[in-house]
Amino acid sequence: MNNHYECIEASINGKLGLINLNRPKVLNAINRQMVSDILSVMEDFEENDQVRVIVLSGNGRAFAAGADINEMAADNAIDFELRNQFKDWDRLARIKKPIIGAVQGFALGGGFELALCCDLLLAADDAEFGFPEVNLGVMPGAGGTQRLTKLVGKTIAMEWLFVGKRISAREALQFGIINRIVAKEILMEETLKLAGEVANQAPLSIRLIKESVLKAVDVSLDEGMQFERKNFYLLFSTEDQKEGMRAFQEKRKANFKGK
Ligand code: CO8
Numbered sequence: 663m664n665n666h667y668e669c670i671e672a673s674i675n676g677k678l679g680l681i682n683l684n685r686p687k688v689l690n691a692i693n694r695q696m697v698s699d700i701l702s703v704m705e706d707f708e709e710n711d712q713v714r715v716i717v718l719s720g721n722g723r724a725f726a727a728g729a730d731i732n733e734m735a736a737d738n739a740i741d742f743e744l745r746n747q748f749k750d751w752d753r754l755a756r757i758k759k760p761i762i763g764a765v766q767g768f769a770l771g772g773g774f775e776l777a778l779c780c781d782l783l784l785a786a787d788d789a790e791f792g793f794p795e796v797n798l799g800v801m802p803g804a805g806g807t808q809r810l811t812k813l814v815g816k817t818i819a820m821e822w823l824f825v826g827k828r829i830s831a832r833e834a835l836q837f838g839i840i841n842r843i844v845a846k847e848i849l850m851e852e853t854l855k856l857a858g859e860v861a862n863q864a865p866l867s868i869r870l871i872k873e874s875v876l877k878a879v880d881v882s883l884d885e886g887m888q889f890e891r892k893n894f895y896l897l898f899s900t901e902d903q904k905e906g907m908r909a910f911q912e913k914r915k916a917n918f919k920g921k
Contacts, residue, residue: 669696672703677714677861678854679707679759682721689727690720692772696730697750700776704757711920714861714868716757717853718780719764720773725789728771731798751804754779758869760860764853765789766846770828775804778813781872782860783839784853785831786846791839794826812879813839864902865920 671682681703683690690696700718707713720726741747763780769791777783777791793810795801801823802810811819814837822829834840844852860868870893878886897903901921909916 667699670699678857679713679716681718683726686722689724691730692726693730693733701750701753714865715857716759716761717857724768725765726773727768728773760868760872762857764849766849771795772804775806778809782841785840785843786849787831787843788846789831791829791834792827793823796826864918866900
């Protein structure tokens with residue numbers, strides 16, 4: 663794995679693939695290079711059988727304070743169209759391994775959108791979420807209006823987006839945006855602990871659960887049920903299903919291989 667990225671740090675620790683956003687001088691503002699770095703590493707992790715869970719974190723005062731305004735300020739609509747501005751974000755939505763985010767400090771604009779692409783989110787008590795784009799005369803463009811609305815409903819999303827409201831970790835928990843709040847000093851420790859727990863489960867179960875839950879966000883109950891059923895059937899053609907059920911019968915811990 664190439665370990666030299668301009669805007670992030672990446673490493674593998676046991677079954678975990680770690681990505682740390684790393685532009686602390688600009689509060690991890692997300693430029694195009696950063697998104698491309700993130701995706702390049704995530705796709706490496708996706709291919710690497712050793713990695714079972716991806717952990718995404720920030721540093722210092724921020725997870726990420728949004729898209730890099732300086733990079734974007736002079737852009738026009740045709741620049742975005744020709745560049746296909748959000749193509750890396752589309753790749754992010756196709757990552758099949760679970761992604762766990764650890765949010766400390768600011769998660770604003772594109773930073774909040776990046777957090778919303780994670781499957782599980784832990785937040786430090788100082789975390790602040792929000793979509794301040796309205797203050798810049800723009801709006802979220804990497805899924806913010808869609809993912810937030812699907813999570814918290816139209817009424818709340820509309821107000822938060824209209825006024826660029828900053829949401830505390832506690833409110834984020836209350837509205838189901840994050841899984842839990844932990845003290846900042848133990849944010850990474852707790853995140854790695856949860857990631858480790860997920861990493862020890864049967865990888866194909868995790869993969870198809872992720873796919874099925876994400877499907878539920880988009881389709882009717884009936885369509886979702888049919889989709890779930892096929893994935894359930896599919897798991898019965900894995901070695902891990904045989905191993906998991908045999909281990910139960912033999913009263914021992916299962917040893918999952920991801921096959
Ligand atoms: N872009 C570029 N630089 C930034 C950004 C940013 N989003 N956020 C902070 N910085 C820089 C500041 O300019 C400053 O740099 P310098 O020291 O050179 O002046 C440094 O980070 C520290 O920031 P502040 O001095 O402003 O720190 P404060 O504690 O006073 O304020 C805030 C912290 C409140 C987070 C403040 O920095 C702020 O409001 N930042 C901008 C937040 C914002 O508007 N985010 C949304 C951006 S637009 C967006 O995300 C659109 C998404 C579209 C799709 C996503 C594509 C990636």
